[in-house]
Amino acid sequence: MPQVPKVKGVGLVKGLGVTMGEVIRTMFPKRGALTPIPSPTRGAVTVQYPHEKEDPAPRARGVIALLEENCTVCMLCARSCPDWCIYIEGHKEKAPPRRPGGKPRTVSALDRFDIDYALCMYCGICVEVCPFEALFWSPEYEYSEPKIADLLHDKSRLSEWMETVPDFEPYEAGSDAKVKKVPRPS
């Protein structure tokens, strides 16, 4: 049961002590009030963006990167997006046969792969659903634009994001999962 303080007014004084203690901790983060020079920029929890930047976690969902060579235009990502923000266009081409004397193969070629980040909910269903490992998450977040239309990232821009995709981290002890490799463009 909560204790009612015996003396009225003790709580008020303690509250003042808490806030003044916080002021001192912010102004003199190293050794309390004994240091002569206050350094609040180190004591406060504020990260002074854009002069200082924080590192997001490697798994942070910042932007989606496309590895174009793995994409087979199966359209699974565009179909499973809850916002329908992925626009894909492709066509079928005839590629030379694997062995001489065989039939020419049909391969899909990607014409257009746009993700509209003005609509994207950053849910990750597209990345998860892709069977050919063509989409990856990258923790990059500084891509805001003055015009909304510039938030539509096309194929080439999405491929550029591949450079910022970090490697997958190792798992905690006791996990059965295997760490997958991020295919880097050769």
Place this chain on the structure above:
Amino acid sequence: MTVTEAQQRAYVAGQAADARVNLEIESEGMTLNLGPQHPATHGTLRIVAKLDGEQVVSCEPVMGYMHRGYEKLTEVRTYPQITTLINRIDWLGSFTNEVPFILAAEQLMEIEAPPRAQWIRTILFELGRIANIILFLGDMGVQLGALTPVFYAFRDREYVLNQIEAVTGGRFHPNFDRIGGLKDDLPKGWIDDTKAVMNKVRDFCDLLEELLLGNEIFESRTRGIGVIPGEVALGYGLTGANLRASGVDYDLRRDAPVPMAWNEVDWKVWTHPDGDSFARYWVRLQETREAAKIVDQLCDDIPAGPIMAKVPRIIKVPAGEAWVATENPLGEMGYYIVSKGDLGPFRVKIKSASFNNISIVPWVTRGVYVPDVITILASLYFILGDIDR
């Protein structure tokens, strides 16, 4: 002396203006609209208060300013897409929204997630509870006028959100639960970091106890304000900490078990007999400490194993109906899924806790002062996304 028509009209207008002001103040009372844009309501809630001076004659909440049509949206989405959407119902403890939905779907499929997934689900659930309630603890201070506790709340909530981000990739919308288990496993070093964060959470609870709970002004503003007796609370359908603060010992984690890991660890349900705003604050503070204790115990021995049960690639939930409710930070949240065997449900009914919690506002604010209305609203703790969906 004859007066001109203009003078006459000016005289009448002056009298009418006077009468308007006097009428407002001296007659049965004035109607004050608190909201929908207001610093006190957590979002777009409108309270129509009829006042007699500073006393409330009647006080009615008008909801619906944030209705986003969730139940209609779920009719045309698949299960993974719905999981993404329902993160945004209670956006502060957002993992907790996914869990009852996934559990209901798993009940229809008659599978259970492997033990490792159940434990990690529980850890993330309790982290969501901590993130949610920490904000409440600071926010109630702001409603009462204390400007500093809310900043400590946001500062210490960051640590919890960083932990959620390290696992799921999203701070506010994890979107991590899947039918049959979880999306991914824990990264290396996460368990030690989380235990350090739980120490910070406990320090924060101690700080707030000294700064706010022990403050005489806070006590005089909240003790005896908005007393809700136990039977009235049950009658109105209050759930969660509001019910426990009125003395009713009811916690879904213990009383309506679901396949999660709460009965594997040792924890306590906190109640308070008073039923006033102070009791609701106190119960939630103790619950935060309890949640930190649960996370600590769970982190100590997570069973090894797979993170996902054997489910097909394209999940079609068999036909049937299922209802699962869990003890979310705001109260009892439940999903009733009607499935016809498709990729997505036929109909989902979302029961949210805040809708019931706020239905008691007309009853409990009879005859209180205007500042007390704010205190009561703050202590009942609702989130607009949860009320309106």
Place this chain on the structure above:
Amino acid sequence: MTLAVELAYWQQTILRVVLVLAAVLLPAGTFVYLFLFKMISFMQSRLGPMETGPHGSLQLLAEVGKSLQKEDIVPERADRKLFKLAPYLVVGTVLLVYIAVPFGPDAYFSNLDGAVFYALAVSSVSTIGVLIAGWASANKYALLGGLRAAGQLIAYELPLILAVVGVVIQAGTLNLQQIVTAQANGEIFGWGAIGNPFILTQVIGFLVFVIASQAELTQTPFDMPIAESELVTGYITEYTGLRFLLFFIGEFAAVGSLAAIAATLFLGGWYFPGLSLDAGYMNVVGPLILLAKITILGGIVFWVRFTYPRLREDQLQRFAWTVLIPVSLFNILVTMVLKVAF
């Protein structure tokens, strides 16, 4: 005031106007920067404004510039003349209070014989300004704020005045300059090293004065009239642009004015033990010493403001009438008895 150089009357007037504006705005600006921008930020573990000027020192200037260029909006159903008058009433009384405060042996705007009486009387005129602002705004939130303010400000006038009566009895005069001299020349049981600042003997009076001035300035825990989470900003709700700036600066200047009165009455005013009482250089050093004391007292006011939640209106009134007034009456009684005895 006597100056080394003979100036024409109109030049003296301009000098006085500039000096009184400086006297009002300097403490206000100091408070805004030190306490509103920096101290509350450090209490909340953050940095406050950092971009405008080094460590955000020019932020107030930026805010002034921003407010000045805003649109002049008067609500349609508001009483135009009264709506426009109210901020000037509230700020004007602060200027009038500073006229009574001595800044040095010869640096004062006027040496009133009833300075204490005058300062406290004039500082309560702002109540009318607050009430006008609340009522003329044609806004229910503002009206509620104004009515609350009326009750609160009038109720806390009494403890404010009664707390000062003890000092007046002990000093034997209402003249602020003579009160400073009495504190400087006084002795504590025969030890005259630091004079006799009245805070030592009038501790109760000092505490009552600080609490009552916290309520007079509508600072938390007594800020029901403004009550940001209930009434948006109470009686200031409908004010924007220059008028809002006047209320904003006026609030901090009012803190400075009551702190100046408190510093003069309880802490010894512009005098510091060890310095002379009538040298010429004290006319420059005295204001600085007074500014330092004002800053300390203002720091206490804002420290309390940023820590506590607010009291409800009826609790506030009960506190004034059942606690503060009896305590200050008791203080007067004890002072009278001891003054006659010693």
